[in-house]
Amino acid sequence: MSYANLLLEKNNGITTITINRPKKLNALNKETISELHEAFKEANLDKSTKAIIVTGSGEKAFVAGADISEFADYDIEEGKMLAAKGQELLFDFVENLSTPVIAAVNGFALGGGLELAMACHFRVASDNAKMGLPEVSLGVIPGYGGTQRLPQLIGKGRAMELIMTAGMIDANSALNYGLVNHVTTLEELLPFCEKIAGKIVRNSSVAISAAIRAVNANYKDGVNGFNTEILEFGNSFGTADFEEGTTAFLEKRKADFPGE
Numbered sequence: 001m002s003y004a005n006l007l008l009e010k011n012n013g014i015t016t017i018t019i020n021r022p023k024k025l026n027a028l029n030k031e032t033i034s035e036l037h038e039a040f041k042e043a044n045l046d047k048s049t050k051a052i053i054v055t056g057s058g059e060k061a062f063v064a065g066a067d068i069s070e071f072a073d074y075d076i077e078e079g080k081m082l083a084a085k086g087q088e089l090l091f092d093f094v095e096n097l098s099t100p101v102i103a104a105v106n107g108f109a110l111g112g113g114l115e116l117a118m119a120c121h122f123r124v125a126s127d128n129a130k131m132g133l134p135e136v137s138l139g140v141i142p143g144y145g146g147t148q149r150l151p152q153l154i155g156k157g158r159a160m161e162l163i164m165t166a167g168m169i170d171a172n173s174a175l176n177y178g179l180v181n182h183v184t185t186l187e188e189l190l191p192f193c194e195k196i197a198g199k200i201v202r203n204s205s206v207a208i209s210a211a212i213r214a215v216n217a218n219y220k221d222g223v224n225g226f227n228t229e230i231l232e233f234g235n236s237f238g239t240a241d242f243e244e245g246t247t248a249f250l251e252k253r254k255a256d257f258p259g260e
Helices: 030-045 076-095 112-119 146-154 156-165 171-177 189-201 205-217 225-236 240-250
Strands: 006-011 014-019 051-056 061-063 101-105 108-110 122-126 130-132 168-170 182-184
Touching: 006 030, 014 030, 014 189, 030 051, 030 076, 051 061, 051 189, 061 101, 061 112, 076 112, 101 112, 101 189, 108 112, 112 130, 112 146, 122 171, 122 189, 130 171, 146 156, 168 171, 171 182, 182 189, 205 225, 205 240
Parallel strands: 014 051, 051 101, 061 108, 101 122, 108 130, 122 182
Antiparallel strands: 006 014, 130 168
């Protein structure tokens, strides 16, 4: 499938999705959100893809935010629908994807951009990255999961301060807060993410998908994460990957997981 606002590259089991709207600092408009949904869906269905990296084109921005011009004149109901549809189509979709997603945060990750990065399974930032949720400076609040995921990642107090001040933090502060896992130079950002993704690719994709479901269960209302872990752990024993992994271990050789 061809995309107007995205670039896709597949190599060694890794699909890299690049948001390509450099003149708009890769801002998320409706078309780009829809295309991202399709690109993540395509990569997730591709059995040769074992890890996904998402980043922004150029050196200035991962995603500088949402395209405000598209919703500046919305009413209350339209605002609710905007948030609900966006969360379902992209942000919740990415969080619950069975293929691991790494956000390679280059430059500005603001508003919807930070919300997209937080929906990914983990984040790596370049040393020029700036992150924040500036929505209250526009008279609105984060609507793509920002008020929920930011406190989960950095704690309630820090999240409250960042949201209320509409401020930005740099990459080192984000690392200190636990918002990102690593900080690299801009030049090393993608190679570093590819190195981590390469480690992921070597492992059982079936087990990784189960681990994602188990971890996410802890953050879902009314769901007992421990019970989900028990279920997913037990189910693992019925997979071809478990048979191959344990056999390879006992035979002292490298596992060749079939992904089943």
